[in-house]
Amino acid sequence: MSRSVTVYDVAARAGVSIATVSRVLRSPDAVRATTRERVREAVAELGYVPSGSARGLAERRTGVLGLYFPGFDAAEEAPDLDVFVDDPASVPTFTLAHDDGEVHPTSLFLDEVLRGAELEAWKRGFVLMIGVGRDDPDRSTVRDMAGRVDGLVVLARSVPDDVLARLSRRIPVVVLSGPPRGDDYDHVTVSNSEAMAELTRHVLAQVPEGARVAFLAGPEDSPDGGQRWEGFSQAVRAAGIGTDAVTVVRGDFTRESGRRATEGLLVGGAPDALVAANDQMALGAIDVLRDAGLRVPEDVLVTGFDGIEAAALSRPAVTTIRQPMIDLGRAAVQVLARRLEHPDAPPAVVRLPLQILLRESSQRPS
Amino acid sequence: MSRSVTVYDVAARAGVSIATVSRVLRSPDAVRATTRERVREAVAELGYVPSGSARGLAERRTGVLGLYFPGFDAAEEAPDLDVFVDDPASVPTFTLAHDDGEVHPTSLFLDEVLRGAELEAWKRGFVLMIGVGRDDPDRSTVRDMAGRVDGLVVLARSVPDDVLARLSRRIPVVVLSGPPRGDDYDHVTVSNSEAMAELTRHVLAQVPEGARVAFLAGPEDSPDGGQRWEGFSQAVRAAGIGTDAVTVVRGDFTRESGRRATEGLLVGGAPDALVAANDQMALGAIDVLRDAGLRVPEDVLVTGFDGIEAAALSRPAVTTIRQPMIDLGRAAVQVLARRLEHPDAPPAVVRLPLQILLRESSQRPS
DNA sequence: TTGAAAGCGCTAACAT
């Protein structure tokens, strides 16, 4: 591990020039079979692994694609972990705990996007670098990444506009999820509003004329939340429902906020249907409805959005709209790869279909 | 996007030498304030982003750590996704589906390890590169990675021994999860067998003398499965239970295999307690027990292993042992970072505590 | 088919 083995070492060992070593690695057919073998042996004997940095520099491409997320953890929340305790005996081998199923509602979304991105990157011969945006004043992480990759996928709104603009002067950038704005980046997104409108129609079809309908909105500054609201309100308007029959309460996408908002809602009397802007809040709403003695779906229809696992496992199972998470990741990398091949193609906007999953919570028993 | 901006461009623009530009970026205090400002302006105006390859080459370190997994997807299973349809109208914006909660039991484990690794890497100023092992004859992905990173975390058994040996000549390698073998790598792992023994004792304490106990084992070649079996059998022996009172059936860690194995088990009569080598199989077992009219935990005690979300959400909630997944990732990166600082320290083995989560499925109502 | 040599963009002595 002292000094790394280089082309020079391999060349010397095989009795050839470094150019030949390079050729054996990159275009083996350009080298006579016997020499090729000699070089390969030297490579194996020395345990040679080419330096990615040197390659990247010479080739002017790194073979790496980047995926940049907004923080899926609060870094400051994570207690320091220090595995190097002085007294090994002080580390228990297990701990016993009574547990009532505390479940971390962490970003399954990002996990799956990541999977899709990795798969597609691999198919195209790239490896994937990931970075997470934390409260990092100058966004040094994403800039670091930009210097090391051939292209970057960033989640919408995870990078300030000016930083993004700067990075995109060096490498192509694809913006994932979130409303395509009229910028010059490639976008990959989903049809939030259309799908929500369709789901709303499905709900409205099941409630009586003049029923009370409620919308449980997300935070004001969420573009996804905004699009979902638009889809809902459009369907409601199209159904000729007056605004007085519609109540809107707002949460912040957490289950707890769904509970609070629903409690507020119930003060004015229970609605016949409750359309939530995401699954977590829908689950929170169901908690509160149940406590209030209301049955879902018999008394109140409830729907969510996202397709998280808890929505499927909950009783009643919650009707929702699933994001094509894996495909979002795959599509983003595809778009990036295409951009690398055609730097001057016009900006692309790819819109992926959502899947509406009809489950118990939205089916009024007839 | 034509030719990238380099130090030379910045230097020219600011009217200084490239060394000064480099200094402004790396040790700003070594440069007079006015020059520093001039350089910074040039950087901003040109949108300069330093090349990671060039840096890596000059510095002899990349600032990147690698995480290599065994394939969490069957690449060949994934249908090709091609987002560039000629007729955009052919792409639906949503699809409607009735759904009964099919849940993908994918590797939550790896997702969380990844999170932990990324967090710790970030704290230490590294970025993370990830790679997935697929049926790739010459393991080119992991070798590619090895050339691009300063250190590598590999999941146990995801890389053949000879390949690993070769990579470790270039960069330090940490092996994650799985039994530490007497090799020269650093290892980070958990106390599978001790925790399983403890859980088994908990179960045995609740069944009558002479009760029938069953173990639902994992695949033969799984080291984790093996260690869990050892913990179980050791506790059973220690309790003075004869081998005739213990039945062992084997599955492959999937829910379906848990069902099949349990069906086979029931042919010989229901056991009083069923200890499964993972959660999925425990859930499958509960499916079958319920269908057979047996109640959990009243008639049969059941336990799992892993701490997946479905185990917490299922009714009855399943007693299990949770892997400290995030901490595994964090610890692996810590060990790697330490190795980078002390290349000659003796190989470390870090063993993280497991958490036994007692839930309904293993508590005989008294 | 092979070798010599010129970069690739940066860092870090060493000079000034």
Next chain:
DNA sequence: ATGTTAGCGCTTTCAA
């Protein structure tokens, strides 16, 4: 405080 310059390890013409 700043500039000059020699690498870092590879790829890729261009010659032989």
